[in-house]
Amino acid sequence: MGGCGSDRGGPLDWPAARDRARGAGERAAAAVREVPLAQALGAVLGADVRALTGVPAFDASAMDGFAVAGPGPWKLVGAGLAGAPVAAAGLAPGEAVEIATGARVPKGTEAVLPYELAERSGGRVSGPVRAGRHVRWTGEETAPGETVLTRGRAVGPAVLGLAASLGHETLPVLAPRVGVLVTGAEVTTSGLSGEGLVRDAIGPMLPGLVAWAGGRVARTVHLDDDRGALAEAIAAADTDVLVVCGSSSKGPADHLRSVLADLGAEVLVDGVACRPGHPQLLARREGTTVVGLPGNPGAALVAALTLVVPLLCAMAGRPDPAADPDPVPLDGDVDAHPRDTRLVAVRLERGRAVPVGHDRPASLRGAALADAYAVVPPGWSGGAVELLHLP
Numbered sequence: 414m415g416g417c418g419s420d421r422g423g424p425l426d427w428p429a430a431r432d433r434a435r436g437a438g439e440r441a442a443a444a445v446r447e448v449p450l451a452q453a454l455g456a457v458l459g460a461d462v463r464a465l466t467g468v469p470a471f472d473a474s475a476m477d478g479f480a481v482a483g484p485g486p487w488k489l490v491g492a493g494l495a496g497a498p499v500a501a502a503g504l505a506p507g508e509a510v511e512i513a514t515g516a517r518v519p520k521g522t523e524a525v526l527p528y529e530l531a532e533r534s535g536g537r538v539s540g541p542v543r544a545g546r547h548v549r550w551t552g553e554e555t556a557p558g559e560t561v562l563t564r565g566r567a568v569g570p571a572v573l574g575l576a577a578s579l580g581h582e583t584l585p586v587l588a589p590r591v592g593v594l595v596t597g598a599e600v601t602t603s604g605l606s607g608e609g610l611v612r613d614a615i616g617p618m619l620p621g622l623v624a625w626a627g628g629r630v631a632r633t634v635h636l637d638d639d640r641g642a643l644a645e646a647i648a649a650a651d652t653d654v655l656v657v658c659g660s661s662s663k664g665p666a667d668h669l670r671s672v673l674a675d676l677g678a679e680v681l682v683d684g685v686a687c688r689p690g691h692p693q694l695l696a697r698r699e700g701t702t703v704v705g706l707p708g709n710p711g712a713a714l715v716a717a718l719t720l721v722v723p724l725l726c727a728m729a730g731r732p733d734p735a736a737d738p739d740p741v742p743l744d745g746d747v748d749a750h751p752r753d754t755r756l757v758a759v760r761l762e763r764g765r766a767v768p769v770g771h772d773r774p775a776s777l778r779g780a781a782l783a784d785a786y787a788v789v790p791p792g793w794s795g796g797a798v799e800l801l802h803l804p
């Protein structure tokens with residue numbers, strides 16, 4: 414059976430599968446959670462952020478030089494370094510203190526005279542000043558209580574620094590929580606593959622991919638091929654999304670579909686007409702959206718870009734960072750599949766997509782060398798193709 418994109422069962426067309434994942438995410442928007450600043454990078458703000466303090470929070474010098482009051486020349490009456498207490502008495506007209514950038518200026522300060530313009534002789538200083546110059550006045554950049562960032566803004570490094578300078582310890586974010594179950598009795602978490610054992614390549618890959626889409630991996634659990642343990646783990650899921658790796662196919666140890674049926678899950682995508690990654694799955698059970706990724710790591714990555722990334726982005730109300738509507742020419746000898754969309758690992762060179770090779774379903778070597786996947790539609794016979802970017 415080919416890709417049909419219908420609700421009658423069977424594999425969905427690849428674009429339809431992504432739409433369905435997005436739709437599922439829109440219907441299951443993530444709750445807003447307060448998280449420490451260190452965990453907020455890459456998430457989306459779930460609420461507006463206000464200034465808890467004015468910026469600057471106190472009148473401070475913007476230059477190294479002299480804080481002065483009244484017309485010059487000025488009598489030097491002290492020195493103020495950043496972080497040191499200022500003279501309680503303040504400045505009277507005709508007085509000055511030597512001052513460092515960032516130091517609080519004494520009461521009565523009218524301007525700061527930078528060293529470059531100052532002439533010092535004996536205990537006096539003189540030079541040209543303009544009222545108010547070279548002082549950062551309290552609240553002139555941001556007033557206390559002002560809204561500085563609005564809901565929907567992605568949290569980048571500058572947002573984190575700004576939030577800290579405004580007094581925040583946490584930020585309200587939409588960051589769907591993701592649980593990961595890595596299945597397979599043969600899958601190990603350390604050492605070399607061999608003698609039938611395979612090193613887990615999907616567990617280490619998912620946290621970065623999930624974070625790129627605005628989510629957070631809450632925990633990764635490894636299970637062998639025991640059906641009861643898989644059912645128990647899915648039934649106990651308490652995250653917005655549960656990603657199950659492996660167990661997606663038709664082998665004797667592949668229990669995912671039957672477990673989901675027993676648990677009464679609503680299956681939204683049951684296989685996708687794409688290569689690699691066709692056994693992937695999307696289902697909904699109580700408050701959790703379950704994504705089944707194939708055990709082959711290269712196929713798992715394609716499936717995660719197909720379902721997990723659009724799902725999480727929609728849950729967090731952000732655009733899909735993998736999607737790119739501008740087609741590019743595809744070089745090399747690429748054969749289309751008659752019914753399935755092919756995802757071909759490519760490097761981008763001067764606006765052209767160049768296949769990197771090594772992109773077998775069981776390997777991540779091609780993906781690790783690539784900038785993107787070229788999306789080769791069924792029956793494609795040349796011409797520009799869309800890209801699916803890699804993080």
Ligand SMILES: Nc1nc2c(c(=O)[nH]1)N[C@H]1C(S)=C(S)[C@@H](COP(=O)(O)OP(=O)(O)OC[C@H]3O[C@@H](n4cnc5c(N)ncnc54)[C@H](O)[C@@H]3O)O[C@H]1N2
Nearest residue numbers: 597600611612613614615659660661662667707708709712
């Ligand atoms: N009769 C059929 N057999 C298979 C089909 C099919 O359509 N009919 N599809 C094949 C495709 S395509 C894929 S992909 C796999 C999917 O298999 P599962 O999702 O059930 O995964 P497993 O059988 O557990 O493992 C497949 C393969 O991947 C290795 N693996 C598993 N987990 C990991 C991991 N975390 N890190 C690294 N490697 C992993 C595992 O050892 C197997 O080699 O089914 C095909 N069969």
Ligand code: MOO
Nearest residue numbers: 689690691712774
């Ligand atoms: O998902 Mo499989 O090829 O499509 O590895």
